[in-house]
Amino acid sequence: MKQIKRLFRMHRIFVVQELKRMTEYKGDFIVGVVGFLLAQVANLLFLWIIFTQVPDLMGWSMNEVVFIYGFSLIPKGLDHLLFDNLWNIGFFIVRKGDFDKYLTRPVDTLFHVMVEKLQIDAFGELLTGIALVCVTLPQLAISWSVLKVALALLVIPFCTLIYTGIKTITAAIAFWVKRSGNIIYMFYMVHDFAKYPVTIYNNAVRFVITYIIPFAFTAYFPAVYILRDENPLFCIGLTVLISAAVMALGIFVWHRGISAYESAGS
Amino acid sequence: MIHVEKLRKEFKKTIKDPGLKGSIKSLFHPKSEKVVAVKDISFDVPRGEILGFIGPNGAGKSTVIKMLTGILTPTSGVCTINGKNPRENRKSYVKEIGVVFGQRTQLWWDLPLRETYGVLKEMYEVPDDRYKKRMAFLNEVLELDSFITSPVRTLSLGQRMRADIAASLLHSPKVLFLDEPTIGLDVVVKDNIRKAIEHINREEQTTVILTTHDLADIELLSKRIVMIDKGSNVFDGAIADLKSKYGQMRELVFETDDPDPSETLGYCRHFNISEDDCTLECEGKRVKVRFNSASVPVSEMLSYTLAAVNVSDISVKDADIEEIIRRLYKGVDA
Numbered sequence: 001m002k003q004i005k006r007l008f009r010m011h012r013i014f015v016v017q018e019l020k021r022m023t024e025y026k027g028d029f030i031v032g033v034v035g036f037l038l039a040q041v042a043n044l045l046f047l048w049i050i051f052t053q054v055p056d057l058m059g060w061s062m063n064e065v066v067f068i069y070g071f072s073l074i075p076k077g078l079d080h081l082l083f084d085n086l087w088n089i090g091f092f093i094v095r096k097g098d099f100d101k102y103l104t105r106p107v108d109t110l111f112h113v114m115v116e117k118l119q120i121d122a123f124g125e126l127l128t129g130i131a132l133v134c135v136t137l138p139q140l141a142i143s144w145s146v147l148k149v150a151l152a153l154l155v156i157p158f159c160t161l162i163y164t165g166i167k168t169i170t171a172a173i174a175f176w177v178k179r180s181g182n183i184i185y186m187f188y189m190v191h192d193f194a195k196y197p198v199t200i201y202n203n204a205v206r207f208v209i210t211y212i213i214p215f216a217f218t219a220y221f222p223a224v225y226i227l228r229d230e231n232p233l234f235c236i237g238l239t240v241l242i243s244a245a246v247m248a249l250g251i252f253v254w255h256r257g258i259s260a261y262e263s264a265g266s
Numbered sequence: 267m268i269h270v271e272k273l274r275k276e277f278k279k280t281i282k283d284p285g286l287k288g289s290i291k292s293l294f295h296p297k298s299e300k301v302v303a304v305k306d307i308s309f310d311v312p313r314g315e316i317l318g319f320i321g322p323n324g325a326g327k328s329t330v331i332k333m334l335t336g337i338l339t340p341t342s343g344v345c346t347i348n349g350k351n352p353r354e355n356r357k358s359y360v361k362e363i364g365v366v367f368g369q370r371t372q373l374w375w376d377l378p379l380r381e382t383y384g385v386l387k388e389m390y391e392v393p394d395d396r397y398k399k400r401m402a403f404l405n406e407v408l409e410l411d412s413f414i415t416s417p418v419r420t421l422s423l424g425q426r427m428r429a430d431i432a433a434s435l436l437h438s439p440k441v442l443f444l445d446e447p448t449i450g451l452d453v454v455v456k457d458n459i460r461k462a463i464e465h466i467n468r469e470e471q472t473t474v475i476l477t478t479h480d481l482a483d484i485e486l487l488s489k490r491i492v493m494i495d496k497g498s499n500v501f502d503g504a505i506a507d508l509k510s511k512y513g514q515m516r517e518l519v520f521e522t523d524d525p526d527p528s529e530t531l532g533y534c535r536h537f538n539i540s541e542d543d544c545t546l547e548c549e550g551k552r553v554k555v556r557f558n559s560a561s562v563p564v565s566e567m568l569s570y571t572l573a574a575v576n577v578s579d580i581s582v583k584d585a586d587i588e589e590i591i592r593r594l595y596k597g598v599d600a
Contacts, residue, residue: 006391009388010388010389013384013385013388014385017374017377017381017385020377020381021374021376021377024376024377024417025376097370098370100332100335100337100367100370101370101372103335103336103337103356103360104335104336104337104360104363104365104372105360105389106357106358106360106361106389106390107357107389108357258339259339260339261337261338261339262277262338263328263332263337263338265328
């Protein structure tokens with residue numbers, strides 16, 4: 001418990017530090033904020049055009065499809081906002097030997113790396129996601145219960161950890177091969193499939209995004225439960241389990257990787 | 267305090283033929299060889315000692331330091347500090363040590379220096395009152411006051427190094443690792459940093475492991491050195507021992523009107539010794555002779571020189587540690 005309190009405290013400190021850093025470069029910060037707002041407006045416009053052309057998709061109404069799309073952006077945005085620094089492990093930190101710093105500090109290295117950066121661009125995804133969910137919800141006939149609201153909220157952090165876990169595993173490969181940025185990218189981009197109902201894909205794709213790179217659990221399966229009350233044990237229960245498993249594997253690979261870390265000459 | 271036993275580190279190195287063709291070939295048929303960077307090194311460092319850790323570039327110094335600081339995992343062997351092993355509990359181990367890599371900074375680049383200390387305080391769980399006292403002490407020793415509110419990116423190299431040393435000492439570590447703390451600094455700043463290190467060592471009995479290429483650092487700060495080359499320990503002992511073991515070199519300096527003193531004197535011929543034991547440098551009228559007093563006694567050298575050429579302003583000096591190390595490095599290479 002004390003351990004967890006300390007982690008939250010460290011996290012808060014890093015976040016505050018990041019915010020201070022952003023305000024240190026005011027121009028960059030303001031342009032960044034304006035930039036991502038513009039990008040999101042363009043994004044929404046584009047989505048609107050697509051979805052007004054497609055009335056329904058393999059039995060999914062347009063509203064349901066938009067809901068799944070919007071829901072998928074929330075965990076993606078959270079992971080992007082909070083744990084984006086893992087990309088830098090894959091691209092730079094290990095290769096340049098800058099990982100040394102983390103190893104000389106009395107904080108778990110994975111935790112330290114994950115919380116060190118705050119990626120505010122992610123607010124774009126988050127806001128878009130929340131907006132799409134909010135717009136579509138009233139138009140969908142969903143039977144709400146306290147349990148469902150609770151489960152829907154509870155599942156979001158687990159969906160987020162699926163992203164984080166996959167990034168952790170692929171980033172940690174850098175400890176052996178020095179640079180794994182493109183490996184992270186390859187796996188990460190599979191999430192694009194998860195923005196839509198997985199029933200629209202053929203069996204192979206469906207199998208891969210359900211059981212191999214389980215992005216289907218970041219939006220589609222939770223949405224099936226929320227929208228249609230189908231199989232909560234599978235849709236929510238398995239999401240939690242898979243998320244825990246992916247993250248556990250990530251932590252395991254990470255710590256194995258540290259033993260293989262070779263630093264860089266100085 | 268620090269116990270290092272048979273520490274060994276092997277790296278796997280991929281061998282590539284030169285050029286793009288070689289790179290592509292190695293992509294499909296990777297060839298690799300085992301490189302032993304550190305070969306079973308052992309040594310002990312008692313509490314409060316400043317150990318000079320030296321060796322030529324690529325000797326394996328950094329690899330040893332990185333194993334001792336928990337950054338690299340040894341292939342075999344153990345290192346412990348106060349009985350703690352970095353492989354067993356890294357977090358508790360690193361609380362005992364402070365690390366400064368001269369070529370890298372651990373400060374938050376974009377923020378005022380003070381922010382870095384604030385974060386480190388939390389990381390190392392330093393209580394408020396101890397933190398205040400500690401900052402006051404570090405301020406006094408390293409004179410951080412004038413730039414503590416400046417963003418780190420604006421600090422000069424000397425300021426940054428002082429700031430980095432302070433950062434590594436914030437949690438009162440028992441062992442301080444300094445990897446080239448004076449690299450790239452001017453004479454005055456170097457001197458300040460050395461004084462600060464000495465002060466901290468005296469005041470708090472902090473054990474210091476110091477690697478440097480500036481032998482003045484070592485001569486001024488440490489009594490004992492460990493020298494490694496090609497991954498092996500080649501010397502471990504007091505600087506005084508090193509001097510007596512390898513340091514029978516003396517330096518004879520004089521001025522003469524002789525047009526070609528090197529030819530006239532011909533030390534090597536006269537004493538029948540090798541070039542290694544006697545070298546001569548001329549700078550205008552000034553002649554500098556480095557010779558091994560074991561093969562030619564100082565008195566003979568002097569009387570021969572005085573008899574052979576017309577000499578003014580003559581002096582004989584002990585060779586400094588730098589000369590000894592130069593010979594050692596050369597000897598090791600050969």
